[in-house]
Amino acid sequence: MTETQTVRPYESYVYAYPHKTAYRPLAGQPGGRPALDELWAGESRDALSLYLHIPFCEVRCGFCNLFTRIGAPDELTSRYLDALDRQASAVRDALGDAEPVRFAAAAFGGGTPTFLTAGELDRLCDIAEKRMGADLRAVPLSVETSPSTATADRLAVLAERGATRISIGVQSFVEAEARAAVRPQHAADVERALDRIRGTSIPVLNIDLIYGIAGQTERTWRTSLDAALRWRPEELYLYPLYVRPLTALGRLSAGEADAAWDEQRLHLYRAGRDHLLAHGYEQVSMRMFRRADAPRAEGPDDYACQTDGMIGLGCGARSYTSRLHYSFDYAVRMSEVRGIIDAYTATEDFSRAEVGRYTDGDEARRRHLLQSVLQARGMPVDDYRERFGTSPYEDFPEELARFGARGWLDTGAQGLLRLSPEGLAYSDALGPELFSPAVRAAMAAYELK
Numbered sequence: 001m002t003e004t005q006t007v008r009p010y011e012s013y014v015y016a017y018p019h020k021t022a023y024r025p026l027a028g029q030p031g032g033r034p035a036l037d038e039l040w041a042g043e044s045r046d047a048l049s050l051y052l053h054i055p056f057c058e059v060r061c062g063f064c065n066l067f068t069r070i071g072a073p074d075e076l077t078s079r080y081l082d083a084l085d086r087q088a089s090a091v092r093d094a095l096g097d098a099e100p101v102r103f104a105a106a107a108f109g110g111g112t113p114t115f116l117t118a119g120e121l122d123r124l125c126d127i128a129e130k131r132m133g134a135d136l137r138a139v140p141l142s143v144e145t146s147p148s149t150a151t152a153d154r155l156a157v158l159a160e161r162g163a164t165r166i167s168i169g170v171q172s173f174v175e176a177e178a179r180a181a182v183r184p185q186h187a188a189d190v191e192r193a194l195d196r197i198r199g200t201s202i203p204v205l206n207i208d209l210i211y212g213i214a215g216q217t218e219r220t221w222r223t224s225l226d227a228a229l230r231w232r233p234e235e236l237y238l239y240p241l242y243v244r245p246l247t248a249l250g251r252l253s254a255g256e257a258d259a260a261w262d263e264q265r266l267h268l269y270r271a272g273r274d275h276l277l278a279h280g281y282e283q284v285s286m287r288m289f290r291r292a293d294a295p296r297a298e299g300p301d302d303y304a305c306q307t308d309g310m311i312g313l314g315c316g317a318r319s320y321t322s323r324l325h326y327s328f329d330y331a332v333r334m335s336e337v338r339g340i341i342d343a344y345t346a347t348e349d350f351s352r353a354e355v356g357r358y359t360d361g362d363e364a365r366r367r368h369l370l371q372s373v374l375q376a377r378g379m380p381v382d383d384y385r386e387r388f389g390t391s392p393y394e395d396f397p398e399e400l401a402r403f404g405a406r407g408w409l410d411t412g413a414q415g416l417l418r419l420s421p422e423g424l425a426y427s428d429a430l431g432p433e434l435f436s437p438a439v440r441a442a443m444a445a446y447e448l449k
Contacts, residue, residue, distance in 0.1 A: 007406070007429050009266050010240055014374065014431030016318065017367050020330045022442035023355045033352040034324065036094035043321050044309055045095060047104040050134050052084065052124060053314030054108065055341055056115040058148055061171070062182025062248035063210070063241055065332045067316035068111040069341060077116055079345040080314075081123055087313050088131035090350035103134040107142040111316065114149035118157045125161040132311070137162035142204075144169070147185055150193040155200050165204035165235075166197050172213060172220075173227035180214045181241070182248045187227075194231050203295065204234040211268035212241035212261065221268050225275050234294035237287045238272045240265045240428065245448055246332040269425060283376045286427035315344035319353075322364070326356030336449045357442070364388075365395050366434050369417075374427050378410070378418025392417055399433060 012019075026033045055068045056077065072080070095101050106128060116124060128134045142165040143158055150168060158166070170190050172178050178185050197205055207228045211221055228236060243249045273283065281289040310320040318327040328344060331337050359367065369392055372379030384392050393400055400417075403409050408423030408430060410416070423430060435443075 007426065009262055009426050010242065010428045011432045013239075013242065013428055014370060017370050017431075017435070018325065018357050018359070018363065018439045019435075019443055020318065020327060021446035022439045023325070023327060023330070023357050024442070025329075025355050026326070026353055029358075033354060035352050036091060037096065037351075039321050039324055039326075039353060040094055040096075045099050045101045047102060047309060049310045050103050050106040050128060050132060051310065051312045051314075051317050052106075052108050052113075052128060053312060053317035054080075054110040054113040054116060054124070055314065055316045055337070056080075056110065057112045058115060058146070059184060060248070060334075061169075063243065065244040065247050066111065067330060067332075067337060067340075069334060069337045072115070076341070076345070077120055080341065081116075081120060081127070083315075083345045083347060084124075084313055085127050085131060086348065087350040088127050091311060091313065092132055094351065101133055103132070103139055105140050105142075106134050106136055109144050112146050112149055113143055114145040114151075114154045114158075116154075118151075118153040121154055121157045122161070125157070127313070132313075140164045142167060145193075145197075147190045147193040150196055152196055155196055155202070159200040159202050163202050165206060166200075166202050167206040167208065167235075167237075168193065168197065169208045170224075170228065171208060171210040171239075172216070173224040174216075174220050177213045177216050177220060177224075180216075181210065198231060205231065206235035206237060207231070207233045208237045208239060209272075210239045210241050211272060212265040216268070218268065218271050221271060222275060225272060229279055232291065234291050236276060236281065236289045238269065238276075238289065239287055240269065244332075266425065273425075283424065285375050286424050315340055322359075324353065324356050324358050326353035328354050330355075331449045333449055357439075361388075363436060363439070365390075365392075366436055369396065370431055370434050373417055373419060374431060376419070376424060378413055378416040381415055381417055384417075396434070402433070403430060 053067075056072045057068045057070060060068065060070050092101075108124065113124070114121070125136055129136055141161075141163045143163050144167045145154075146169055150166075155166075171181060171183055173187050173190060175185075175187055194205075194207075209224055209228060269286075273289075276289045277283065280292050282292045284290050308320050308322050310318070312319045312327065315328045316330075318325060329340050331340055365388055368384060368387065369379065372384075379392070381391060384390075388395070400409070403423065404411070406422075406426075408419055408426060410418040410420045410423070419427070419430070
């Protein structure tokens, strides 16, 4: 048995580093809650990313541990947008006018941004443009949606305001699998939503699919893949199912994932990857596939929202400067989420960071390596050396030697630190191995709520 065969392929999805469970209240740390104008002083402002978070959904899927709540009673969405407006004003004031502020990309995520009405989506765009100064028609704008909320009036607003990409979470076109994932939906409703999206002028469609659902086979997985391919989406994301604590599936689960499930997910990943490659898609990362003939939009690729110079608005959003990553409190349990949202909507003063984690030189190196090496194109070693003055092989000799011994590195890539196909398949094992001991300890000590 090789070393790779003893490594579990699905440790965790590294969509941000440090993970939010490593954040802590800043009030109790040296210097206390830092003022935003101090945090952003000296930061580059010529290519910022803007992310607006809407923490509402009509239903909560069984696998979801994102910061979101079901429904929004008593005009909560209006109060939330009021608070978002106040936060945007505070952040824009903190950025100041000494240097030009330019946004290079924008995204609306959640939750489900299209949970908002068409009029509320219009207001959300106004906050991005009139408060923050982002020209949504001039930069890539990505918006997440769901089959039940991708209505014609909402899509019309997004198209008119400059959306360039719509990402819809379908997960499975097989109704029995959707039910098994605790995601009530009908295939006919999904098809109608996709038809409405394709009827707009929004140029990029992304469809999310999940593999590893109970009862799913290679045949039913291909059924979903082929159903998605009929819409010729410019992008497809293939996600392995995770069963996490405090989720509906977590409450139903008998315990830890076993080797048989790991093997099933790995088999379905490879089948899905090969199917998409055979149908004219190129692999961007373990999860992301792009149609090879799709027009290239300006702007960064997968994981781009994790770059420094990220401004997040909303109580589930993160912001990143070169020195500090910060946000608001995080929870999964519905009662806790509701309390955090209520506190956010009642906040008047957004001039200071609340919860976060400082990133030192070592963490910056780990973050750069993680962001880059998990991309199929790999990381130019010279770019790393130019930024840090060292080589990744000097900074991470043990980790990279271990990855090489497992066959996870492409040894023929000149000037690149790039994963092999097997390395990409094991991205969710490789990424966590690059976490620092301090971040690991903080994540382990985090009390789930």
